[in-house]
Amino acid sequence: MNVVVCMKQVPESVTISGVPQGTASVRPQGKMVINPFDMYALEEGIRLKERYGGRVTAISMGPAEAEEALKEAIALGIGEAVLVCDPILEHSDTLATSYVLARCIERLERPDIVICGRQATDGDTGQVAPQLAEQLGLPFLSYVSRIEDISDGRLTAQRLVDEGHQVVQVSLPAVISVVKEINEPRLPSLRGLMQAKKAEIPRWTAPDLGLDVSKVGLDGSPTRVVNVFVPQRSQQGQMLEGSPESQVDQLLEKLRDAKVI
Amino acid sequence: MNEVWIFAEQKDGKLRGVSHELATEGRRLADSLETGLAAVCLGHNVQGVDQLVALGVDRVYLLEDPVLADHNEDVYTTCLVDLVRQHSPQVLLAGATTLGRSFIPRVAARLETGLAANCTGLEIDPQTRSLLQTRPCYGGTLMATVVCPEKRPQVATVRPHVFKKGPSDASRQGEIVRVDFDSSSVTSSTRLIDVIEDMGEKVKLEEADIIVCGGRGLGSPKNFDMLSELAEILGAALGSSRPPVDDGWVPYAYQVGQTGKTVSPKVYFACGISGAPQHLAGMQTSDIVVAINEDPKAPIFDIATYGIVGDLFKIVPLLTARLRQANA
Numbered sequence: 001m002n003v004v005v006c007m008k009q010v011p012e013s014v015t016i017s018g019v020p021q022g023t024a025s026v027r028p029q030g031k032m033v034i035n036p037f038d039m040y041a042l043e044e045g046i047r048l049k050e051r052y053g054g055r056v057t058a059i060s061m062g063p064a065e066a067e068e069a070l071k072e073a074i075a076l077g078i079g080e081a082v083l084v085c086d087p088i089l090e091h092s093d094t095l096a097t098s099y100v101l102a103r104c105i106e107r108l109e110r111p112d113i114v115i116c117g118r119q120a121t122d123g124d125t126g127q128v129a130p131q132l133a134e135q136l137g138l139p140f141l142s143y144v145s146r147i148e149d150i151s152d153g154r155l156t157a158q159r160l161v162d163e164g165h166q167v168v169q170v171s172l173p174a175v176i177s178v179v180k181e182i183n184e185p186r187l188p189s190l191r192g193l194m195q196a197k198k199a200e201i202p203r204w205t206a207p208d209l210g211l212d213v214s215k216v217g218l219d220g221s222p223t224r225v226v227n228v229f230v231p232q233r234s235q236q237g238q239m240l241e242g243s244p245e246s247q248v249d250q251l252l253e254k255l256r257d258a259k260v261i
Numbered sequence: 262m263n264e265v266w267i268f269a270e271q272k273d274g275k276l277r278g279v280s281h282e283l284a285t286e287g288r289r290l291a292d293s294l295e296t297g298l299a300a301v302c303l304g305h306n307v308q309g310v311d312q313l314v315a316l317g318v319d320r321v322y323l324l325e326d327p328v329l330a331d332h333n334e335d336v337y338t339t340c341l342v343d344l345v346r347q348h349s350p351q352v353l354l355a356g357a358t359t360l361g362r363s364f365i366p367r368v369a370a371r372l373e374t375g376l377a378a379n380c381t382g383l384e385i386d387p388q389t390r391s392l393l394q395t396r397p398c399y400g401g402t403l404m405a406t407v408v409c410p411e412k413r414p415q416v417a418t419v420r421p422h423v424f425k426k427g428p429s430d431a432s433r434q435g436e437i438v439r440v441d442f443d444s445s446s447v448t449s450s451t452r453l454i455d456v457i458e459d460m461g462e463k464v465k466l467e468e469a470d471i472i473v474c475g476g477r478g479l480g481s482p483k484n485f486d487m488l489s490e491l492a493e494i495l496g497a498a499l500g501s502s503r504p505p506v507d508d509g510w511v512p513y514a515y516q517v518g519q520t521g522k523t524v525s526p527k528v529y530f531a532c533g534i535s536g537a538p539q540h541l542a543g544m545q546t547s548d549i550v551v552a553i554n555e556d557p558k559a560p561i562f563d564i565a566t567y568g569i570v571g572d573l574f575k576i577v578p579l580l581t582a583r584l585r586q587a588n589a
Contacts, residue, residue: 037520095375121519122399134366179513223376225406229406237562239567
């Protein structure tokens with residue numbers, strides 16, 4: 001089994017300054033971490049390696065500092081890691097990012113499964129995984145909550161949908177995105193930490209991957225962000241005072257006036 | 262002039278609520294662009310397509326076949342991309358449902374165009390005539406407005422319940438175009454084996470007009486029964502914040518928040534929920550938020566429409582009893 005996990009380094013939290021509806025600025029606060037949703041993808045990749053043997057490789061596109069996140073992945077038990085890093089890739093939107101990741105994966109030993117977290121906590125789009133599948137010409141399974149079986153070139157998995165869960169079968173290779181329900185990520189081991197310390201993370205540039213530069217970075221991205229702002233909070237709230245009976249009666253009156261009950 | 266399009270999602274032959282919302286919103290955008298509005302509907306024995314016309318759609322491209330009954334993302338992608346290539350709409354909107362968020366990115370990538378996820382605001386820029394797509398990021402603490410200046414169509418997934426379904430006019434004229442579908446021409450590498458409706462017969466979170474949500478303040482799993490009773494009498498869906506799910510009190514499918522589901526009902530009851538930013542990210546676009554918590558400093562009160570500081574074990578049963586009396 002050959003598994004590739006895609007991951008992103010994100011700020012642990014951000015400070016947003018600006019008045020409601022006015023243009024805002026965003027500043028990372030605290031340390032940079034592995035996108036929390038990608039922790040489930042990494043854990044599942046490691047479990048697949050433990051269960052089926054083979055290799056698990058983490059890849060990330062980002063600045064030089066993202067090497068730290070890949071080292072953390074190695075500390076968890078990921079065997080190898082690659083950082084795609086080139087200033088020309090900055091400001092890539094999801095289409096451009098998925099193009100870069102696809103070309104990176106094509107340079108690796110052909111994976112059976114590519115695993116992504118369901119979305120990154122900064123952009124919150126959840127678009128890179130399905131777009132990566134498209135760029136690789138592979139099937140895609142979103143919101144996977146349990147891998148039931150892998151045999152005869154097919155993966156059987158449970159996925160979370162609006163109605164509950166579905167059991168779906170997909171032919172491999174395939175791209176999947178995973179949700180929190182799938183596992184409980186482990187902590188790094190002492191041995192892993194030692195390995196991470198001495199790990200050399202290869203750094204691949206746009207020329208290394210033979211990228212078409214018209215498809216990457218700001219110029220290669222079909223979308224532009226034209227404004228960022230702090231959302232307007234809903235109307236001023238009202239506290240309902242008095243005895244529990246009175247509070248409940250006031251609430252029911254408000255809801256009946258609004259014709260919602 | 263190129264049309265505005267909506268993807269009208271169906272489930273078991275019935276149009277989803279978000280399809281009606283998109284018909285209304287799509288009409289408004291098409292009017293500002295002085296163009297027509299079309300809907301694409303894929304399914305089998307789909308009911309209520311006329312309703313889309315009554316809400317403002319000029320033309321419905323309807324593809325019906327047993328193969329299209331279930332949501333097959335490979336097949337849906339091929340059908341939608343083919344239609345877009347034939348007719349070149351300038352805008353394509355779809356609901357940010359499980360289906361929409363899974364296959365629309367693939368559609369946009371195949372068309373090599375831009376896509377904005379989970380939009381909560383759509384406007385036409387008066388100067389450029391481009392679609393201004395506003396969407397939450399950083400867990401809803403920040404809004405970003407995105408444009409797709411050159412590539413067409415401009416594609417957006419739209420958060421359900423944010424736009425309201427408008428009045429319908431049964432006398433409105435529109436065209437239902439039945440598009441031939443050749444099931445032998447499409448292949449899929451995925452196969453649906455089983456559906457586990459583990460939310461049972463209960464109201465689905467994503468579809469609900471009212472949601473009753475419980476948090477750590479409930480104290481123990483059995484106290485969710487108290488919320489279930491309230492939910493039942495309100496015809497509401499039951500939800501949970503993250504701690505009860507992490508502690509195994511209720512399944513993950515109930516979780517509302519950044520790591521769970523995003524909801525936007527008419528009324529959201531937050532019971533014993535403190536209101537961590539990650540929870541607010543999943544529910545803060547609700548029309549009315551009712552917060553019940555014993556801690557007056559809980560952040561949930563900052564976004565609540567109506568706040569009750571008190572013992573939820575008194576307030577909730579009282580609320581249920583009053584509603585029962587009223588219904589009797």
